[in-house]
Amino acid sequence: MDLAFDAEEQAFRDEVRAFLRDKLPDDIRRRVHLGDGSTIDTDIPRWQKILNAHGWGAPAWPVEFGGTGWSKTQQFIFDTECALADAPPQLAFGVKMVAPVLMRFGSPAQQQHFLPRILAADDWWCQGYSEPGSGSDLASLKTRAELDGDHYVVNGQKVWNTLGQFADWIFCLVRTDSSGKPQRGISFLLIDMKTPGISVRPTRLLDGTHEVNEIWFDNVRVPVGNRVGDENAGWTYAKYLLGHERTNIAGIGASQRELRRLKQMARTLERNERPLIEDAVFATRIAQVELELKALEITTLRVIFAEAQNHAPGPEASILKIRGTEIMQRITELQVEALGARGLIAESPGHDPGEEIPRATETYLNQRKLTIFGGSNEIQRNIIAQMILQL
Amino acid sequence: MDFSFNDEQQMLLDTTQRFLASEYGFDQRRKLLESDEGWSRGVWKQLGELGLLAIDIPEADGGIAAGPVGVMLVAQAVGHGLLLEPFLSSAIVATRAIVQIASDAQCARWLPALASGERIAVLAHDEAGAGIDFTRIGTRATRDAQGFSLSGSKSVVYHAPMADLYLVSARVDDGSLGLFAVAADAAGITRHALRTVDGQRAADLDFDKVRLDADARLGADVGDALASVIDCAIAALCAETFGVLDRILKATIEYSRARKQFGTPIGSFQALQHRMADMLIQFEQARSMMYLATERCSDTDAGARRASISGAKALIGQAARFIGQQAVQLHGGMGMTDELDVSHCFKRLLAFELRMGTTDEHLEIYRRGLQAE
Numbered sequence: 001m002d003l004a005f006d007a008e009e010q011a012f013r014d015e016v017r018a019f020l021r022d023k024l025p026d027d028i029r030r031r032v033h034l035g036d037g038s039t040i041d042t043d044i045p046r047w048q049k050i051l052n053a054h055g056w057g058a059p060a061w062p063v064e065f066g067g068t069g070w071s072k073t074q075q076f077i078f079d080t081e082c083a084l085a086d087a088p089p090q091l092a093f094g095v096k097m098v099a100p101v102l103m104r105f106g107s108p109a110q111q112q113h114f115l116p117r118i119l120a121a122d123d124w125w126c127q128g129y130s131e132p133g134s135g136s137d138l139a140s141l142k143t144r145a146e147l148d149g150d151h152y153v154v155n156g157q158k159v160w161n162t163l164g165q166f167a168d169w170i171f172c173l174v175r176t177d178s179s180g181k182p183q184r185g186i187s188f189l190l191i192d193m194k195t196p197g198i199s200v201r202p203t204r205l206l207d208g209t210h211e212v213n214e215i216w217f218d219n220v221r222v223p224v225g226n227r228v229g230d231e232n233a234g235w236t237y238a239k240y241l242l243g244h245e246r247t248n249i250a251g252i253g254a255s256q257r258e259l260r261r262l263k264q265m266a267r268t269l270e271r272n273e274r275p276l277i278e279d280a281v282f283a284t285r286i287a288q289v290e291l292e293l294k295a296l297e298i299t300t301l302r303v304i305f306a307e308a309q310n311h312a313p314g315p316e317a318s319i320l321k322i323r324g325t326e327i328m329q330r331i332t333e334l335q336v337e338a339l340g341a342r343g344l345i346a347e348s349p350g351h352d353p354g355e356e357i358p359r360a361t362e363t364y365l366n367q368r369k370l371t372i373f374g375g376s377n378e379i380q381r382n383i384i385a386q387m388i389l390q391l
Numbered sequence: 392m393d394f395s396f397n398d399e400q401q402m403l404l405d406t407t408q409r410f411l412a413s414e415y416g417f418d419q420r421r422k423l424l425e426s427d428e429g430w431s432r433g434v435w436k437q438l439g440e441l442g443l444l445a446i447d448i449p450e451a452d453g454g455i456a457a458g459p460v461g462v463m464l465v466a467q468a469v470g471h472g473l474l475l476e477p478f479l480s481s482a483i484v485a486t487r488a489i490v491q492i493a494s495d496a497q498c499a500r501w502l503p504a505l506a507s508g509e510r511i512a513v514l515a516h517d518e519a520g521a522g523i524d525f526t527r528i529g530t531r532a533t534r535d536a537q538g539f540s541l542s543g544s545k546s547v548v549y550h551a552p553m554a555d556l557y558l559v560s561a562r563v564d565d566g567s568l569g570l571f572a573v574a575a576d577a578a579g580i581t582r583h584a585l586r587t588v589d590g591q592r593a594a595d596l597d598f599d600k601v602r603l604d605a606d607a608r609l610g611a612d613v614g615d616a617l618a619s620v621i622d623c624a625i626a627a628l629c630a631e632t633f634g635v636l637d638r639i640l641k642a643t644i645e646y647s648r649a650r651k652q653f654g655t656p657i658g659s660f661q662a663l664q665h666r667m668a669d670m671l672i673q674f675e676q677a678r679s680m681m682y683l684a685t686e687r688c689s690d691t692d693a694g695a696r697r698a699s700i701s702g703a704k705a706l707i708g709q710a711a712r713f714i715g716q717q718a719v720q721l722h723g724g725m726g727m728t729d730e731l732d733v734s735h736c737f738k739r740l741l742a743f744e745l746r747m748g749t750t751d752e753h754l755e756i757y758r759r760g761l762q763a764e
Contacts, residue, residue: 001400001460002393003686009392073392263764277762287758291680291702298679305394319672384671385664389644391656 003298005077013077020085023050032086035359037209040088041124041166047088048095048121057119058095065103065111066119072304076248083253084260093162094118094125098171100244101188101237105229110190114169126164128172128191128215129238131157136379138173139182139235143217145174145189152176152189152227154197154220160373161213164200167193170215177232188234190226197221207365208346242375246317249374250300250324255293258331258363262286265338265360276338289330296323315387318380325370325377332367335360394682396460403457404464406441411472417732423475429592430475430553439508444482448490452502459623459688463630463681470634473735475591477511477550479631484624485512488558491620492570492610501556501572512556515545515573515596516621523621523748525568525614530561530598532569538605539563541571541579541598549746551575551594552584558609559598560617567612577601589742590735618693622700625747626684629700629707632743633681636714639736640674643667643718646725646733663721670714677710698760701753708743708750715740 005013028043030036051057059075061067070078083089090096099118102110117123134141143156154174164170170191177185191198197220202210229237266277266286276282303316336343343361345353371377385391396404414434423431438444446461448454457465462483469478486505489498489512504510521527530543541561551557555575563569573580579601585593610616644667647658657663684703690696715737719726722733729735744750 001396001682001686003682005392263761280758283762284754284758287702287754287761290761291706291754291757292676294683294702295676295679295706298682299675301392302394302679305392309395319675323672323676378665381665381668382661384668385661388671389658389664389667391644391647391658391664391667 003301005073009073009077012074013081016078016081017085019054019056020081020087023054024085024087025050028088029086032088034355035363040163043088044091045121045124048090048119051090052119052121058099060096061099061103065099065115072308073301076252076300076304079248080253080256083251083257086257091121091124091163093127093171094123096244097127097241098125098169098190101171101228101241104240105188105237107225109225110228114190123168124163124166126161126167126170126193128158128161128170130160132159136376138238139186141173141175141186143172143174145176145187145222147176147224148221150224151221152187152224154189154191154217154222156217158215158217159203159212161200161215162211164193164213164215165202165210169193171228173234173238176234183235185232186234186238187231188228188237189222190228191220191222192226195220195222205366206368207362209362209366211366243317246320249317250296250320251328252293252297252300252324255296255324255328255331258328258335259286259290259293262331262335262338265335269338269340271340282334282338285334289327289334292323292330293327296320296327299323315383318375318383318387321374322371322377322380328370329367332360332364336364396464400457400461400464403443403446403455403461404468407443407465407468408471410437410441410443411468411474415472415474420473420475424590428553429586429590430477435476435508435511438476438478438482439506443478444486444508445506447483447486448502448506452490452498454502454506459626459685462623462627463685466627466630467634467637467681470631470739471638473635473638473732473739477513477553479624479627480513480550481505481511481554483627484514484620485556485558487623488514488570488617488620489609492613492616493572494609497572497606497609510555511550511553512558513548513550513554514560514620514624515548515551515557516560516617517546517548517747518544519546521546522752525560525617528560528562528568530559532561532563532571532603532608534564537602538607539569539571539603541573541601541603543598545596545598547585547587547593548596549587549591549593551582551596552592557596559596560613568614568617570609570613570617571603572607572609573598573601573603577603587742589739591742615693618697621747622696623688625700625704626681626688628743628747629681629684629703632707632711632740633677635736635739635743636674636677636711639718639733639740640670640714642731642733642736643670643721646722650723657721666717666721670717673710673713677707680706694760698757701748701756704748705750705754705757708753711740711743712750 058067059070059078063069102114131141145152145154170193172189172191173186174189175185176187197218199216201214203212203214205211267275269276300320339360342357345357442455443465445454446457446465450456489501505512518529532539532541557573559571559573561569579599581597583595587593648656650657680703684700687696687699718733719737725731726733
């Protein structure tokens, strides 16, 4: 047993750090640090192109498709260092979600067309899964795709679509058969967002941001060639997608970055004329969450180690998801508490209230999503009870 | 990064588990618990014969030198078995103190008898109201022509009733911190025998001008060495507790599968399923912290070592509270009885929270380190 990274892994970490120091543009780093998402539509592709030029566009992909061939541990180190360096996240919908499905189930033509464009950030991908009546019970989805010659005609509504306002393509789960079990009649379609009949309507969130959309499909014609794999087998592909690329599901690097910020805030901000960090109650709250994060980091490494020993990624990921999201939410709560009444400021036209303000409150509001999306934490507990505890 | 155990470590674990499974069932332990002595010298001898009392002794002194990971695995099995014998007190804590602090001659005098199980030693360090802060030690050793005179009191010393040798920490009149080997039958010692809440045997010890020869002192100013011994003791106690958590969690899951109400196993109810999922999450977090504490045992940076091990004690203490209480709750009325191992585990977990510094004391130690960063 040895918890420390070995010499090779440490050398790799140094290489990643040096790369981030040299190649991550300062303006992007600064915006990520401030939580300023105003130019996310250009920052993410810019960063993806830089990564790709270095051969690091898709760390987890197999080498034959342009990946790095890195071990799971190296991928974890890469994800963690990127977050700590204030690099923008890679757009998961392309690199981490639709790409693995295409590699496993897509046709050679689909692979050859889409994968290089994902690597080079030529296409912005988004996801069309949830519907008004289909959240945790995703298999009940109703968006219809009916065959008409060599096209499907798609009608319906998707919700909670993230950043689709910038998207070139959407991967969608659609119903192609309503006769049997709900899971059996679902197909996986790739749809060009420029196709006539698609409309994107923003859903304004509690933090004031435009992060998610409703997407309406009105007689949208999609070539049959844009179906992935077999008709009515889409549920299998969707489940494969969910089980993929989960080394970063705990978000260790992002939580470490926010914890670092919290400690900086506690040292700088004053309460009763002394630094907040000197307050025993507040410092104990930081200590508690720091310990929980340390435990989760080790738990994550244990899961990665087990996967490397040829254990397939399993339901343990649910533990990482639950704890990772709870810890991040706790850190953002403490950031807001650190601000005290200054955390009330939502807007301050023509006046600079200090760079942590109002981002901390906005982040706190935004991060409530963590325990809801990607399978709510209650669904994750169901998975643990059924798959691990076998109840 | 490597989370596997080598063959020797795996063998130690298997040996301990196999022995306890055959010799230390619930009813066998129950008899010991209710006996006057409260433990079995026979079991103790067998542990010695299996080599398990020599795991923390260097090879040069005839031991197995299993290292922190070996200690962790055996301690885990010992915790799972709810062992009443002084494994942690004598074979780990007192043995480690001697190995780390005593002279070669003192090691040669004591280690073979401790390894075989012939003799038992315990560290007598805790004092009522002192916490785990060394500076507050009230026991005094005064130099005189022959050696030392020792006076003071030690509180709830686990396994003192069966010990032959006490290793007593005391402030020496020159201001240094001393550790003294004191025969249990020395004149001037009053031993008030106690039964602890987890069914183990302990004692409050009063020392009234106990005469000690000069060579009863181990090492010189032992503050740093004793801190290291205590850190490793806490790490081993964390591992022991993880073994208890393993037993109580599995018992709860099995009970929820077997127990039927409203015509169905209670484990099929979502409210209970989610509770057990939360128990599992805390259990896995506790395992990670046990690994951290074990790894940091050999850290030469005393501050970092103490911070990590205190952090582990705090988090595992919180897990012990949550998992223990929920295990009793999910067993319903049966959880309240003395008939099932759940209540026995529950009390052992409570003892963990209170021993070697409480959960909050350790959280405070970690917090102070964070403030000083």
